[in-house]
Amino acid sequence: xxxxxxxxxxxxxxxxxxxxxxxxxxxxxxxxxxxxxxxxxxxxxxxxxxxxxxxxxxxxxxxxxxxxxxxxxxxxxxxxxxxxxxxxxxxxxxxxxxxxxxxxxxxxxxxxxxxxxxxxxxxxxxxxxxxxxxxxxxxxxxxxxxxxxxxxxxxxxxxxxxxxxxxxxxxxxxxxxxxxxxxxxxxxxxxxxxxxxxxxxxxxxxxxxxxxxxxxxxxxxxxxxxxxxxxxxxxxxxxxxxxxxxxxxxxxxxxxxxxxxxxxxxxxxxxxxxxxxxxxxxxxxxxxxxxxxxxxxxxxxxxxxxxxxxxxxxxxxxxxxxxxxxxxxxxxxxxxxxxxxxxxxxxxxxxxxxxxxxxxxxxxxxxxxxxxxxxxxxxxxxxxxxxxxxxxxxxxxxxxxxxxxxxxxxxxxxxxxxxxxxxxxxxxxxxxxxxxxxxxxxxxxxxxxxxxxxxxxxxxxxxxxxxxxxxxxxxxxxxxxxxxxxxxxxxxxxxxxxxxxxxxxxxxxxxxxxxxxxxxxxxxxxxxxxxxxxxxxxxxxxxxxxxxxxxxxxxxxxxxxxxxxxxxxxxxxxxxxxxxxxxxxxxxxxxxxxxxxxxxxxxxxxxxxxxxxxxxxxxxxxxxxxxxx
Amino acid sequence: xxxxxxxxxxxxxxxxxxxxxxxxxxxxxxxxxxxxxxxxxxxxxxxxxxxxxxxxxxxxxxxxxxxxxxxxxxxxxxxxxxxxxxxxxxxxxxxxxxxxxxxxxxxxxxxxxxxxxxxxxxxxxxxxxxxxxxxxxxxxxxxxxxxxxxxxxxxxxxxxxxxxxxxxxxxxxxxxxxxxxxxxxxx
Numbered sequence: 001x002x003x004x005x006x007x008x009x010x011x012x013x014x015x016x017x018x019x020x021x022x023x024x025x026x027x028x029x030x031x032x033x034x035x036x037x038x039x040x041x042x043x044x045x046x047x048x049x050x051x052x053x054x055x056x057x058x059x060x061x062x063x064x065x066x067x068x069x070x071x072x073x074x075x076x077x078x079x080x081x082x083x084x085x086x087x088x089x090x091x092x093x094x095x096x097x098x099x100x101x102x103x104x105x106x107x108x109x110x111x112x113x114x115x116x117x118x119x120x121x122x123x124x125x126x127x128x129x130x131x132x133x134x135x136x137x138x139x140x141x142x143x144x145x146x147x148x149x150x151x152x153x154x155x156x157x158x159x160x161x162x163x164x165x166x167x168x169x170x171x172x173x174x175x176x177x178x179x180x181x182x183x184x185x186x187x188x189x190x191x192x193x194x195x196x197x198x199x200x201x202x203x204x205x206x207x208x209x210x211x212x213x214x215x216x217x218x219x220x221x222x223x224x225x226x227x228x229x230x231x232x233x234x235x236x237x238x239x240x241x242x243x244x245x246x247x248x249x250x251x252x253x254x255x256x257x258x259x260x261x262x263x264x265x266x267x268x269x270x271x272x273x274x275x276x277x278x279x280x281x282x283x284x285x286x287x288x289x290x291x292x293x294x295x296x297x298x299x300x301x302x303x304x305x306x307x308x309x310x311x312x313x314x315x316x317x318x319x320x321x322x323x324x325x326x327x328x329x330x331x332x333x334x335x336x337x338x339x340x341x342x343x344x345x346x347x348x349x350x351x352x353x354x355x356x357x358x359x360x361x362x363x364x365x366x367x368x369x370x371x372x373x374x375x376x377x378x379x380x381x382x383x384x385x386x387x388x389x390x391x392x393x394x395x396x397x398x399x400x401x402x403x404x405x406x407x408x409x410x411x412x413x414x415x416x417x418x419x420x421x422x423x424x425x426x427x428x429x430x431x432x433x434x435x436x437x438x439x440x441x442x443x444x445x446x447x448x449x450x451x452x453x454x455x456x457x458x459x460x461x462x463x464x465x466x467x468x469x470x471x472x473x474x475x476x477x478x479x480x481x482x483x484x485x486x487x488x489x490x491x492x493x494x495x496x497x498x499x500x501x502x503x504x505x506x507x508x509x510x511x512x513x514x515x516x517x518x519x520x521x522x523x524x525x526x527x528x529x530x531x532x533x534x535x536x537x538x539x540x541x542x543x544x545x546x547x548x549x550x551x552x553x554x555x556x557x558x559x560x561x562x563x564x565x566x567x568x569x570x571x572x573x574x575x576x577x578x579x580x581x582x583x584x585x586x587x588x589x590x591x592x593x594x595x596x597x598x599x600x601x602x603x604x605x606x607x608x609x610x611x612x613x614x615x616x617x618x619x620x621x622x623x624x625x626x627x628x629x
Numbered sequence: 630x631x632x633x634x635x636x637x638x639x640x641x642x643x644x645x646x647x648x649x650x651x652x653x654x655x656x657x658x659x660x661x662x663x664x665x666x667x668x669x670x671x672x673x674x675x676x677x678x679x680x681x682x683x684x685x686x687x688x689x690x691x692x693x694x695x696x697x698x699x700x701x702x703x704x705x706x707x708x709x710x711x712x713x714x715x716x717x718x719x720x721x722x723x724x725x726x727x728x729x730x731x732x733x734x735x736x737x738x739x740x741x742x743x744x745x746x747x748x749x750x751x752x753x754x755x756x757x758x759x760x761x762x763x764x765x766x767x768x769x770x771x772x773x774x775x776x777x778x779x780x781x782x783x784x785x786x787x788x789x790x791x792x793x794x795x796x797x798x799x800x801x802x803x804x805x806x807x808x809x810x811x812x813x814x815x816x
Contacts (some may be wrong), residue, residue, distance in 0.1 A: 557675040 002419045009057075012049045017040045017283050032136050033381045035283050039290020042245025050291055058288035063240065064344065065131045067274055068252040069159070070236050073132070073154070073258015074267050081259055084153050091150055091327055095341075095456040099126040099319045104314065113269055116172040120360045123165045124352060124369065125312055129345030130251065132380050137340060140384070146329060147336035147446055154341060157253045162347050163197075164248070169354040196246045204239065204253060208260030216266045231274040236274070289346075293374045298365055308372045313379070313494025332392050332443055339387035343380045344373030412436040413477045416494055417462040419450060422508055422529065423482030438471045442483075463491045465499055473500045481507040481523075486514045490521055497522035516571055535560055558598055562591045632805050634662045635688035636735075636754045639695040639706035641668050646696065648782040650792060653694075656793035661805045663688060663731045667705050682714045685727060689811065690804050691771075693715055693762065694735040696782070700751075700758045702734075710765065719769045731810055734759050735777040735797065756816025774804070 020038025042049040050057075100122040107118035133151055134143070142148045158494045212235070219231045234256055243253035261267060296307055320338040329337060352370060355361040361369075412435075416427045419441040427437045439457040441447050447457045460467040462483065471481065478497050481489050489507055496503050507523040509515035515526045535556045542552035566587040573579045636656060637694050640649055643666075657664050665684060671677075685691065695702045717723040736755065738745070745751045745758075755778050766773040777800055779785075804810065 555677075557673065561675065561677065 002077055009050065012042055013057075013287060015048075015283060016287060019485075020287075021283070022346060027386070029623050030136055030139050030381050031283070032132055032139075032286055033378075035286030036290040036378050039287035040293055040538065041290075042287070043291030043295075045293065045295035053290045054288050058285065058292065061281050061288050063237075063283035064278055064285045065346065066240050066250045066254045066282075067236055067278040068131065068134060068282060069256040070239075070254035072276060073255040073260075073430060074262050074271055076259055077262040078259055084149065084156075087150050087153035087327070088157050092154040092161075094323055095154050096126050096158060096161050098323070102315050102319060102577070103312075106311070109477075114174050117173050117361055117365070120169065120172050120351070120355050121365075121369065124348040125316075125344050125373070127158045127347040127351075128155060128316075128341045129164060129343055129344050129377050129380065130159065131285060132343065132377050133340050133345060135282060136381050136384055138441075140388075142336060145333060145336070146443065147333040147340070150324070150329065150333075150337050150338050151365075156255070157256065159249050162249055162350070163247065163252075165351060166354050169351070169360055170358045172355075172360045173358050174360065190564075193247065195247055200242055200246045200253070201256065207258050208257050208264075212261060213264055213266070216264075216269075216390060220266070220269075228269065232270050232273045233277065289374055289377060289476050293378070294367060297371055298375075301368065305368060305371055305375070308368070309375050312344065312372060312376055313342050313383075328444065330442075335387045336384065339383040339391075340380070342383060343376035345377065348373040355571065363574065364523075397480065412438045412472055414438070414480060415440065415468070415471050415478070416480045416482055417472060417478050418442075418483030418488075418508075419455075419457040420446060420482065420484060422424075422484075424450075426480055426482055437480075438476070440467065440471055461508075463488055463495065465495055468492075468495065468500070473503055476500075476503060479503045479505050481505065483508070486510055486518075489514075490518055492508060493518055493521040493523045499611070501515070512567060514562050515567065519571060531560070531563075555595060555596065558595055559591065562587075562594055566591065630659045630808075630811070632689040632807065632810055634659075634690040634692065634801055634805050635665060635684055635686060635691045636662060636663045636694050637667060637706070637709070638803075639667045639703045639709070640694070641703050641705070643668065646737070646782075648779055648785065648793070649696065651794040652735070652737070652753060652779070652792045652797050655798040658800050659798065659801060659805075667709060668703075671705065672707060676709055676712050678712050678715065681709065682715075682718055682726075685713070685730075689730055690729075690801075691730060691732045692705070692735050692801070693732070695737075695753070697738045697758075698737045700753075700759070704774070714765070714769065725770050729772075731772045731774050731804070732766040733774035733776060733804070734762055737778075737779045737782040739783050740780065742778075745780075772810070 013131075017035060018043075024031060024037065025035030041047055044051060044054065100119070100123075103125050104115070104118040104122035107113045107121050108115050113121070122299035133155060137143045137151060143152070216231065218229070219228055222228075235257070239253045239257050240250040243250040261270065264270075285546075288463050317338050321334060321343055324334040324337050333349050349370065352361070352366045356363065356366055400472035414430055414435055414437045416423045416437050417440050417505075419427065420443075421441045422443075423439070427439060438464050439455070440460050441450075441457040442459070442461055444459060447459055450457050458471070460471070462468065462481075468479075473496065479492070479500075483489050483492070486509065489509070493505050493507055496505050497575050504525075505523045506525045507518050508529050509525075509526050511519050511528060515528050519526045538559075539552045539556040542555060543549050547555070566584075570580060570583060570587065573583060638649075638653065640646055643649060643653075649734075653664070656662055663684065665681075667676075693702060693706060695706055698704075701707070714720075714727075719725070719727055736759075738755065740751060741749075743749050745753065745755050747753075755776065759776055763773045777797055785793065
């Protein structure tokens with residue numbers, strides 16, 4: 001393609017991305033939907049701004065998925081990965097197995113297809129879309145939740161299982177195949193192939209461990225940032241090429257390399273260097289997915305496609321939901337997990353190519369499946385929003401009636417709501433002084449974790465009055481609200497004030513705004529969670545700048561004193577934004593003046609009363625100088 | 630008119646002090662007496678100077694109530710003096726705002742009265758050991774009142790303690806009601 005063509009296409013893609021994503025974000029829909037929508041509009045079936053070479057662009061853009069996996073690997077040290085082995089093998093393995101079998105069974109019985117074709121379809125549809133799911137979850141900040149981690153585990157397993165799936169495709173051949181089209185694309189997973197795969201995996205680990213660091217060392221010494229970035233790109237591209245050569249998933253190889261490099265000192269440099277490329281390529285990938293939706297086919301057989309789409313979603317949701325339940329995922333997390341993974345994915349496109357080449361499926365079936373899969377990908381961000389905003393609030397009420405732990409702590413003076421990092425410190429201090437605390441926590445993983453350290457936290461939703469009663473709120477003296485969520489904190493404060501007026505409420509607030517709100521709701525004591533540590537760090541910074549420790553300590557204390565005082569004074573005008581900002585700025589200025597004055601007072605040589613003859617001499621001098629003025 | 634009495638109390642282990650608890654409960658709720666518990670207010674030794682100076686201005690009789698630690702007060706009360714009795718408040722230009730007020734120490738002592746004599750192992754009488762407080766008062770233009778001392782703080786029986794506490798409360802009442810201590814003119 002000549003220069004102008006490339007530039008023109010880049011222009012179209014970028015313009016579509018900028019407009020699409022901005023609009024989608026405005027509507028609170030997330031970037032993935034924006035890209036997909038933009039793709040549909042510029043695609044060959046709508047405006048036709050990009051032609052039929054979209055699939056070429058798509059292959060190129062798939063490299064974004066590879067990069068994403070590499071970056072995810074960088075965040076996962078081997079230790080963390082090892083911890084995920086149960087969800088990866090158990091949850092992931094069962095999901096692929098059960099979904100494949102169920103879809104195969106439906107295809108055989110309902111659609112009356114040959115079992116070999118059905119199995120191929122089952123395998124294609126069992127896999128979800130790594131790109132869409134991870135991008136959407138990370139944008140929503142859900143990747144670190146239980147649901148997010150489990151989703152990731154399942155997707156990782158799918159990345160692995162796609163290799164044997166490709167390998168068995170030739171065995172499922174039912175149609176007559178022209179020998180020239182079936183080519184030797186897919187080799188049997190013979191002994192030699194196995195060695196090659198193992199060898200390259202081992203190679204990645206060894207090279208990553210022992211060779212990459214020295215190379216980056218050498219490159220970094222040139223001090224040229226773009227060369228460092230070029231080297232990073234080169235690394236990922238090399239892995240991709242090697243993996244393709246031996247027939248492994250490049251995404252998997254890149255992920256592996258990422259994990260190996262997670263402990264390297266260049267980890268953050270790599271992250272920063274590659275992140276922009278990854279995001280743009282992923283965006284491009286989503287656009288091409290949108291652009292490749294065959295709208296003509298959709299219009300021709302709309303009922304068939306919609307029917308299949310609904311069937312696909314129902315089957316996947318059912319399998320995922322039941323499995324998550326078996327793996328003891330709390331219902332609210334389960335919802336996110338289930339709806340996130342309910343789509344077909346980009347692997348379906350890959351598998352369909354092999355299926356076509358090996359004469360497993362005919363072109364018409366493949367076209368219809370491709371549309372169904374693409375539509376399901378398009379629906380994913382909407383499904384997650386649906387789960388988050390509609391189903392979760394609806395089911396919350398039911399959940400409260402679910403069996404929470406029986407609380408058998410007897411009478412304890414203190415209830416600690418939320419046993420994360422914050423609650424732990426509070427509770428341990430109290431226990432060290434001999435006060436018994438009843439601990440309530442909503443995250444099952446956290447409860448399991450602290451159990452290993454011999455601490456018993458009870459599973460329960462603290463916004464439920466019955467749970468609070470069971471925890472002894474009627475007899476306890478203190479309620480310590482250490483939960484992260486400010487909504488919950490506010491709710492618990494109100495509940496306590498309403499139902500247990502004798503209970504003193506000590507609460508953790510995120511910032512000023514939250515502190516005001518929680519205080520207003522009736523909390524007896526509110527602390528801003530980061531204020532103390534920030535001041536301590538500031539104090540250390542002053543020491544590092546040459547202050548004596550005592551002086552640094554005084555400055556921090558003075559700051560805290562006035563900041564608290566001002567917060568109290570400002571609480572009356574909270575809500576009147578204009579007035580608040582005005583007065584807050586005034587107070588901040590006042591505080592700085594006070595701090596400076598305190599500092600200057602300490603720098604002046606102190607006039608002490610016991611200095612000889614101080615009163616007579618200096619006093620006289622001062623009054624004299626006054627007169628002179 | 631009554632004098633207003635400010636009891637500035639400094640005890641780092643109040644919860645374990647039987648004598649001070651008896652004394653505090655005897656005077657805490659007296660009319661005209663303000664009880665100012667330093668270790669409770671300033672656990673981190675970060676004293677609110679403005680607040681303390683305001684309290685001083687509002688009262689006529691100032692009492693330092695504390696156990697006798699190393700022949701002086703617990704350290705927080707010393708810190709209090711260092712930061713509250715500041716230039717241009719207690720002395721210096723624009724200072725002497727305490728002049729005309731009265732200062733008294735009320736101390737609890739573990740040892741016996743006889744140990745605080747020229748022949749005892751503490752060598753000096755309590756009055757003399759408290760000279761720094763006396764001179765501080767004089768420097769600030771205050772009147773120093775002879776200290777209230779409770780000896781054998783750890784050995785007293787319950788009834789003896791009650792008597793001592795009563796004696797302390799009586800003293801504070803008489804200071805409160807003594808017109809001759811009234812500030813003349815004032816600032």
